[in-house]
Amino acid sequence: MKQKIALVTGGYSGESVISYKSAKTIYTHLDKNLYDVYVIDINPEGWFYLEDDHRAGTIDKNDFSLRLHGETIRFDGVFIGMHGTPGEDGRLQGYFDMLGLPYTSCNAATSALTFNKRYTVAVAAMAGIAVAPSVHLFAHTAYDVATILQQLQLPVFVKPNNGGSSIGMSKVSKGEELAAAIEKAFAEDNQVLVEQMIQGREFTVGVFKTEGQIQVLPITEVIAQNEFFDYEAKYHGASTEITPALIGEEWKANIEAAAKNIYAVCNCSGVVRIDFIYDEVAAKPYMLEINTVPGQSEASIIPQQVRAKGWTLQDFYSRLVAEALAKR
Incomplete structure (x- = not known):
């Protein structure tokens, strides 16, 4: 029997436009042979089930169930494809924790911590990870x-x-x-x-856990056409992204080690993306920030890295869902 997965998107911030793009990619590549996937749009107007981009039902917030065609749908797990609040800052995670419903992202505490950039770098610095003043x-x-x-x-x-x-x-x-x-x-x-600003080359890398083991995706070097990797560079192609990055084994090992350390120190779950500046003089990567719900749109970096690893997005998303459901 297929498991029922709620793909949560939307949100209450300006990042909702990115959430909808990510959700389209995720929905397309979630294995429909394994899962019945229901797209749930959480926005300031309410919590809605979307069918072919149209509202076809509402979510009962008491238990996150869906009444549809005379049947009550209860979900086995949640794939969080929402950037910004409340899907990336721990609020939605806390709600699902209270319901005992597993989800693909970091837990409530880690999500709240990493959503705050200053608190994130403070924790990283305490763990001996290089960060910018x-x-x-x-x-x-x-x-x-x-x-x-x-x-x-x-x-x-x-x-x-x-x-x-x-x-x-x-x-x-x-x-x-x-x-x-x-x-x-x-x-x-x-x-x-x-x-x-730390002078150096910019790299970003996806880190995830599967079967209880922390793994690192191929590293991407980001070369922004603008002065820095801003919104336009991220989502409108104003950057050059090289995956896998053309770097030596020492740099690769240093970035991978730092990424795994940060993932463990911050008690991350699911896939996160960690951004670094590599200071060649100091010979070490400086952590910039952690994104606990990284973009999954066609322009996003994580899908690039998954393919560079030789995996399909279907395989990758199945691993994320399996890891989440294993927590039940």
Whole structure:
């Protein structure tokens, strides 16, 4: 008998547009011989079952069940294809934990931690992982641009502290540009991270767990056509992505070791994507951030890495679902 999987998408943030793109890819490649897949759109208007992109039913939030054609559908597990809140920040995970429903992403605590970029790098630094110096700002607390410029060397990156699609992010090379960049980031979030730029090549790598073992996908080097890997570069092709990255064995081993260490330290589950800058002078990778629900759209990096490994997305997603269901 096939297992019933809810593919959750949508969300309450600007990242919902990416969620719908990811969900299309995931739905296409989930093995329909193994699973009956139901696309569930969670948005500010409600929680809906989508059939051919049309609302065909609503979810009972008391138990996350679906009443459809006179039958009550109860799900065996959830594939989370939602970026931003509430699918990436731990809120939805906590809800599913209370229902005893397994899901493909990190747990509630890890999701909440890694959604906050500043807290993530603080935990990583405590574990001995190299991270860039940064300043954490809150909307309700006064800040002084001159003091920030004394603490950090230009250029810096200014970005909303929560979220993972580079919306509201800026690169600042001149002191007089910093205040405007901070306000731009505050328009997206009530917390902002100002992070000193590490000079080096940028790499990103998918890490996942299957059959209880942490595995690393082929590493991707990201060469942005813009000044940095911003929203346009990520989702509109304004970057060159080389998978697998053309690097030596030492760099590859260092990045893979750091990625596995971070995955373990943060108690991750499912597939995550970890971004690094490799400082050639220091001969080590600096962690930038962790994305616990990485994009799965046709333009996204994880599908590239899966194919570079010689796997199909169908095989990969089946492994993620199997790992999640094993927790029941």
